[in-house]
Amino acid sequence: MGSLLVGVYLFVLAMFVGFEIITKIPPTLHTPLMSGANAVSGITVVGALIAAQGGSVTLGKILACLAIALATINVVGGFLVTDRMLKMFKRR
Amino acid sequence: MTSWIALLYLLSAGLFILGLKGLTKVRSARRGNAQAALAMLIAIVATLLEIGIVDWRWIALGLVVGSAVGVFFALRVQMTQMPEMVALFNGSGGGASALVALATLWQVSVEPGAPGTLASVMGGASAFTLSLSIFIGALTFTGSIVAFLKLNRTLSGDPILLPGRHVINALLVAGSLGLGGYFALAVGDSSQIALYALVVTGLSLLLGVLLVIPIGGADMPVVISLLNSYSGIAAAATGFVIESPMLIIAGALVGASGLILTQIMCVAMNRSLANVLFGGFGAEPAAGDGGPADEYGPVRSGGPEEAAMLLDAAERIMIVPGYGLAVAQAQHAVRELADLVEKRGGSVEYAIHPVAGRMPGHMNVLLAEADVPYEQLLEMDRANADFKNVDVAIVVGANDVVNPAAQNTPGSPIAGMPVLEVWKARSVIVIKRSLSPGFAGIKNALFEGETTMMVFADAKQAIQGMTTELKEL
Numbered sequence: 001m002g003s004l005l006v007g008v009y010l011f012v013l014a015m016f017v018g019f020e021i022i023t024k025i026p027p028t029l030h031t032p033l034m035s036g037a038n039a040v041s042g043i044t045v046v047g048a049l050i051a052a053q054g055g056s057v058t059l060g061k062i063l064a065c066l067a068i069a070l071a072t073i074n075v076v077g078g079f080l081v082t083d084r085m086l087k088m089f090k091r092r
Numbered sequence: 093m094t095s096w097i098a099l100l101y102l103l104s105a106g107l108f109i110l111g112l113k114g115l116t117k118v119r120s121a122r123r124g125n126a127q128a129a130l131a132m133l134i135a136i137v138a139t140l141l142e143i144g145i146v147d148w149r150w151i152a153l154g155l156v157v158g159s160a161v162g163v164f165f166a167l168r169v170q171m172t173q174m175p176e177m178v179a180l181f182n183g184s185g186g187g188a189s190a191l192v193a194l195a196t197l198w199q200v201s202v203e204p205g206a207p208g209t210l211a212s213v214m215g216g217a218s219a220f221t222l223s224l225s226i227f228i229g230a231l232t233f234t235g236s237i238v239a240f241l242k243l244n245r246t247l248s249g250d251p252i253l254l255p256g257r258h259v260i261n262a263l264l265v266a267g268s269l270g271l272g273g274y275f276a277l278a279v280g281d282s283s284q285i286a287l288y289a290l291v292v293t294g295l296s297l298l299l300g301v302l303l304v305i306p307i308g309g310a311d312m313p314v315v316i317s318l319l320n321s322y323s324g325i326a327a328a329a330t331g332f333v334i335e336s337p338m339l340i341i342a343g344a345l346v347g348a349s350g351l352i353l354t355q356i357m358c359v360a361m362n363r364s365l366a367n368v369l370f371g372g373f374g375a376e377p378a379a380g381d382g383g384p385a386d387e388y389g390p391v392r393s394g395g396p397e398e399a400a401m402l403l404d405a406a407e408r409i410m411i412v413p414g415y416g417l418a419v420a421q422a423q424h425a426v427r428e429l430a431d432l433v434e435k436r437g438g439s440v441e442y443a444i445h446p447v448a449g450r451m452p453g454h455m456n457v458l459l460a461e462a463d464v465p466y467e468q469l470l471e472m473d474r475a476n477a478d479f480k481n482v483d484v485a486i487v488v489g490a491n492d493v494v495n496p497a498a499q500n501t502p503g504s505p506i507a508g509m510p511v512l513e514v515w516k517a518r519s520v521i522v523i524k525r526s527l528s529p530g531f532a533g534i535k536n537a538l539f540e541g542e543t544t545m546m547v548f549a550d551a552k553q554a555i556q557g558m559t560t561e562l563k564e565l
Contacts, residue, residue: 002217003215003217003335004217004332006337007217007331007332007335007337007340010337010340010341010344011328011340011341011343011344012344014340014341014344014345014348015344015345015347015348017109017345017348018112018344018345018346018347018348018349019348019352021109021112021113021116022112022348022349022352023352024116025115025116026116026117026118026471027356027444027446027452027453027456027471028118028444028453028456028466028469029115029116029118029121029453029456030353030356030451030452030453030456031174031178031449031451031452031453031454031456031457032115032121032125032453032457033115033349033353033452033453034178034316034317034320034349034350034353034451034452034453035174035177035178035181036111036112036115036125036128037320037323037324037345037346037349037350038178038181038182038185038320038323039128039129039132039181040108040128040132040324040342040345040346041181041182041185041320041323041324041326041327041342041343041346042132042185042188042327043132043135043327043338043339043342043343044185044188044189044192044326044327044330044339044343045136045188046135046136046139046334046336046338046339047189047192047196047330047331047333047334047336047339048154048188048191048192048195049136049139049140049143049151050139050142050143050334051192051195051196051199052150052151052154052195053143053146053147053148053150053151054146054147054150055146055147055149055150058198058199058203059198059203060195060196060198060199060202060203061150061195061199062150063191063194063195063198064150064154064191064192064195064199065150065151065153065154066154066191067154067187067188067189067191067192067195068150068151068153068154068155068158068188069153069154069155069157069158069161070158070184070185070187070188070191071158071184071185071188072154072155072157072158072159072162073158073161073162073165073181073184074162074181074184074185074188075132075158075162076158076159076162076163076166077161077162077163077164077165077166077177077181078162078166078181079125079128079129079132080162080163080166080167081165081166081169081174081177082125083122083125083126084166084167085171085174085457085460086121086122086125087122088171088457088460088461088463089118089121089460089466090460090463090465090466091465091466091467092465092467092468
């Protein structure tokens with residue numbers, strides 16, 4: 001099985017897992033879910049890190065550095081603001 | 093990649109799923125978020141280990157700048173501005189994925205001047221998904237920026253309808269995908285590849301703008317949910333480019349999450365996704381039954397004193413908050429009134445319609461910020477089962493979501509939309525500035541109901557007035 005097919009398998013199976021879990025998340029937590037999803041989508045930082053290794057000053061590196069910055073905004077900002085929100089949910 | 097680094101990525105993917113599972117309960121939600129953050133940290137450390145000892149200056153610069161901006165946003169944002177922040181983050185997520193694809197393209201093909209097609213340099217699957225990653229990432233980027241500008245009212249919330257927009261958009265989709273596939277698989281010269289990639293980027297950026305400008309401000313909750321999904325799918329596409337299973341899994345989870353929320357929002361607004369995306373809803377006042385405010389029959393209205401007298405005799409009170417409550421910043425005032433009612437022996441609960449705020453779950457966060465215990469926030473079905481036992485329902489700044497026309501007027505624009513059945517309560521207090529229609533542009537028969545008392549005032553002032561009057565009773 002080629003790596004593309006393996007990737008498609010993973011994508012589809014992860015979608016199924018996602019649907020199963022996320023449909024169980026109560027509406028009260030939908031905003032934190034979205035900001036948390038913002039943070040998780042910052043996972044693309046992994047690709048950016050790989051593209052940014054090396055010190056040469058080329059357009060490729062500059063684009064990769066910019067990608068790291070944008071993805072890190074999501075990661076750091078997303079998890080922090082989600083925590084800030086979840087802290088406010090209190091019981092009686 | 094050594095096997096143990098690959099296993100670190102597996103650990104990370106597993107923790108992402110566990111973290112998401114934590115979000116299924118309020119009690120475990122904070123831990124779930126922390127687990128997802130840990131998963132991210134493991135993924136980043138594993139990647140740095142995989143890269144090994146190289147020149148890290150670009151990496152450090154990106155991480156430091158991104159962290160600083162991220163911390164700034166996360167600590168400064170007001171809870172009322174969460175929709176804007178999520179819109180911006182959708183955009184930066186999509187933008188990052190498109191940039192990773194472009195950076196990779198430049199480094200493997202354009203800068204070394206590699207001979208042969210991109211497919212022959214990096215494999216057909218990676219080459220093709222690279223063009224997809226540019227497409228989805230770039231349109232998510234500009235689409236999100238337009239959504240942000242509409243949400244913060246820099247751009248008008250009115251739909252901007254270009255003539256022939258469906259044809260233009262269809263051409264842009266076909267053009268970006270076609271040219272993307274062409275430069276990935278067929279073009280043999282690296283400078284030509286660069287040119288085509290830039291054209292695809294430009295077309296996709298334009299498409300993002302054109303897809304969102306025809307959508308009305310009231311539909312932004314659907315749009316940001318959908319763009320949330322796209323930002324995950326863009327990340328998954330990047331995972332295909334660099335053949336990273338972990339990226340594919342995390343991206344798919346975000347993609348699924350956004351799709352579910354999109355679906356929930358569409359159901360709550362009684363609209364199909366196609367109708368939201370292509371309908372240009374809200375372009376003109378909706379036709380059909382109902383009409384402007386002057387068609388109302390006799391309406392019973394009162395001031396805070398009369399409202400307080402109703403509350404004085406009530407045991408069970410249900411508060412129905414709408415967008416107007418957030419606009420008036422009346423969350424804290426509502427909480428104070430609820431505290432007073434409880435001190436006098438009554439009970440207070442809140443009925444939350446899925447589209448009560450400006451994004452999925454937004455009203456819950458606003459009330460949580462005002463220290464309302466989350467057990468008091470009832471979902472629509474629970475609340476509807478309870479209204480018959482409620483003495484007084486207080487509708488604060490909500491309109492369409494409490495309109496009985498959704499159930500009893502088949503020709504109404506909102507017919508079939510799930511609504512909160514407040515009219516089943518013994519009495520209803522509606523706090524609203526005037527009889528002006530809501531987003532649907534129609535009359536609300538609740539306002540002239542026999543058990544309804546209108547309090548025409550700013551939400552915050554009215555609630556504070558009721559609290560003052562109730563104290564004196």
